[in-house]
Amino acid sequence: MQKLNKFNQFLLEKYPTIWNTKIVWMLLAAFVFHIIFFIIGYLSHIDPVSLQKYSVKDDYFKNGVIFIHLIISILLIVGWLLMMLKNNAFKNFYPTSKGKLFGQFVQYFIIIFSCTTFYFSYMTGFRMFINNKYPDHEMAKNIDIINRTAPFLSQNIESYTLENRLFPKPFYDLYCETDIAEIDQNKKFFVYYNRVYQYNSLYAKKSYQKDKRGNFIPPNPEYSQKIKPAYTTEEEKYETFYYKKDVVDLSSYIKTTEPSFYNFSEVFYDYDFKGYDDGVGAVESHNYYDKDSPDYILKNKKAIINQKTAELLNSKNQAELEKLFEDFLSISKTYRVKNNLDAKKWVSMIYSKDNPNFEIRYFIKDYAGKTRTDEDAYYEETVAVDSAVASSDYGNANYTRDSIKIREFNPEINQQIAPDKYAKNNMTEYYYLSDSMKDLLKSVDSVKKEDFFSDNIHIYLWVAFFLSTFIFSFRITGLRSLLFSVISAGVLTLTITLITVFYGMTFRGEEKYFVSYFILFIGLIILLIPLLKMNMLNKMVSSIFVNISMNGFVLFVLLIFAIIRIHQNAACQTMNAYTDSYPYKNCSDIFEDLGFMLSYIILITGFVFMYFYTTILQKWKAMPE
Template sequence: MKKLIYKINQYLLENYPIIWNTKLVWVLSSTLILHILFFIFGFLAITNPKILHEYGAKSIFFENGTIFISIILSTLILVTWLIFLFKNNAFKSFYPTSRVKLFKQFLIYLIITFFSTTFYISYNFGVKSYISSKYDDERIEKEIIISNSASLFFSEKITDYTINQRRYPHPFNTLYCETISKGIHTDNDSLFLSFLDFKYRFYTLYKKKGTLDQGFKDSTYKGFVYHKTQDSVRTYFYKDSLFDISSFVQTNSPSYFNYSKIFYQSSDDKLAYDVIEYNYTNQLYEYEYEYDNYSYQQDFNENQELWNKQGYDLLKRNNSDEIKQILADFLMVSDTYEIRHNLTADEWFKMVYHPNDNFELKHLIRTAPKETIQFADTEPKTAIDTFYKNHITDYYLDNNALHYVFDNIKEIKASNPLQESIHFFIWFSFFFSSLIFMFRVTGLKALLFTVISSGILTVFVTLLTVLFSYITKFNDNNSGYFVSYLTLILGAIILSIPIFYSKKLKKLVVAICLNMSISGFILYVFLIITIISLHQSDACVGNYSFDFNNKDCFNLMGSLGVNWSYVLFIINLLFIYFYSGVIKNWKALPEG
């Protein structure tokens, strides 16, 4: 093995001295092996489906401590590499060099840093590969359909089954249900449906079309119940007249016929999500119940009519075998993902199947075991408390965990680890490589003085900005432009010194400006783009603004958005290439 390594080193030394000097082959070989290992670790990271039960399984790289292993390995690789790299500095030893050779060295530093720090990407590609191979789209869509069908019988929240949730059949889809407490006085107490602590009253609606803010600013539009928005037109809906719904209602008690939700809406669901936004400031009563698994809020949208119809039609068919099969299929899905529950299809079926009683809600199912729920045995204080206590069972089903499973699978399969993290890694690699390059070229003394000088300049600019703001009475517009142009002028001076005044100033002073130019040129370009964009936004909207994504105002920054990162990176590489000639000329200057 030693003979092979020796022969490879000799060959590289004779034919590719820069690659030999920078140890590129050995570092990339080591990191390649580690990238393969991290891919394997990622592939095996979510073999236990319980990991998918919590929100954000995509971030398992950070959650299970792999990030610390990655940081330690990256640090060891870079430190070891730098030890060998600094053993032989051809530039310092006055070996012949050129602009191209200097640029090649910088590129190699960049490549080595990038591959030594991007184990996160390999790990997450491993996670994505496992999820994509284990849970194909057809299987997941089938399981979502099964879960949505069974969600009708989850029996978790009382208010999912009360009459105010009903949206099918007609006329429920055209009415607005006002829900108030029995203890609150109203001007008209007629046409109420009652259930324990709540009273329900239905209204027909009429509508007005207006602009986005008329409902809140124009008095003729106030008092709306809810509004829908399409493009720039907002339609406001208002209570018209009371509607006697009693002839359409078989029972005032909670019933599975009233359920109008969907458990999981996938991206391929044909039921588009059209939100109806309620005017909560206009509600007579807003109630939030503190008991476990129970809450009340008005949250209808147009799709609920379609979701309600699916459950309604299933119950109307009254096919006991079909309902039992839906429950059995769902429990099979739950068992596949190791979802916590203590249900069987037969026991669950007995709790929900009551066709002679209009499929009323007679049993409530917990989302966790009774012993794990805080205040599970709290004494009832109201009629709804009593209803809950009388109907709650010891059965439980952690359906939230299954929802997270589908969320995590969808999110991981849709992710692109390279695209999501590439910007961080390329810029970290650039600035770290610049630091090594500056040390190799100018030495430790110049590098330390560069850090000190940068801090002094930052304090100087800050103090001048504060003084200017005080003089202009803290006008954000003027202060923003002042600090931008002051930094622009200082940057121009720093960039020009190594190019035009290298022979007129001390070599150390030029070295400091050289280092600032290497690390700060791209920030200088970004500053120019920002100033141009600020002027464009200022001319468009009439005030100083950092909102570069305004669709009504074109500006340079918003034209490319995050893609500016790639453009600036390429500009930076071109700058380093051409600036390498300036570095070479500086090195040739006499000392003192």
């Protein structure tokens, strides 16, 4: 205790501003709680099941930790204010320089920031645990095993139909046409129930010309002859149009048109954290390779999966397949993914003497128990209803036409089982919660790679800045002046709102210009009065202008940027109207150009303003009471 008193005495004598703000003790207290939150973050997801959910990085806000955070932050700040407000050098006319005043404000900011940013310590602990528990080299090895095993889960019949096949190479290079209306009946095609497949070679043409709406114009003579492209790929300066050329007969490769393991080519999960397949680990909205919008990076990855699956099937090495399944189930056990699979029985369901083409003869449930949960059942019912509505919207004439036309390709369709019924009839009692595995892998990657600091730091910076300016205003002008300032700001806001409403009802149109410049004019008056006319005003009245200026200057700067943005958008709209383009096409503004940098620019401007404004505060304090 004596050492603490000596240290306090040392600070009082040598560094009175630091002693007055209690920053040393507050930073020590904040450091202790940061350590505690780091430990909480490290221990929060020891159980792998806790990672089997969407957006696990938001658990801080969902599991109640944020409320503990808020309580501790409030207690620390209130306790700090009680200690600090016992002594106010400026209020008691002690000698105070401009630098000391600004130094106090900066210390307020540091104290509040350190007492409100426990989230970052929590996430740092969380990330350290994930990096230690799920190292990259181990995850890469496990994800490879998972991706090579996923083709044998057979949970969705649509993943095993013929249009998915990408190996051998002819399947990769050719375009698979599945639209009945586009099939050439005079050339080789393949049929499965109501699905028709025809493989075509392609030729490509690039277009660099755009129409008035900014869309690339298809090349000629195809455009003039109304030949539809199979698909297109758009770059920044051009768009490539792919057109069907010749039909290619792949009968030598296609032994069956039934759903088969040979056709599976989906990537269960990509370690590079790209948005593939079911959107698992998705950063972007585009999902899997589609003939109308191909992603060749993903297509290559899918082709590799397809090749590895085919080679494993062709080897007919049941021991190798069983070892793969055992490794997969061992990983699932480590990650606590629910399933009731057995490696040997699983292999026996795949290899059968009467099934040389490895057609899908069984299906594994993606849910535990006899039926799905209420949520899953609701989802399936919703999808079924939406599909029915879509079919109805498609038009009875088209629906009837295609129903008749499919019989031309498959006369025996009435004697065959529909794919969905076939899957239901061959569903086993085995289950594997693949979504849980995907969620876990996504959670691990998101915690490792997502920038939680940059996305959230602005909130805490601005909370600390505004609280600092508010407390600084209280320390300088006192409670009475601050209360009058708050009331005056409220009345001013209400007055501006009423004038704006009246303007909108009277003149109608361009209210944003009137509001922006009216607030800018009022703001300039509030800022200039303490600079030019302070001695002509009562000290209480001038304190109102001082307080509003300190607390509202950053908002004034933001208003200036907003006015610039309004004029940029107006100029862009005028230009697009002149060129007969869309109103906001290619319209960038200062907010989009600067992004998060705008927040830092305004924050720095706020600190610079506070530094120079301390001179005004000294002049205000020197005024007679």
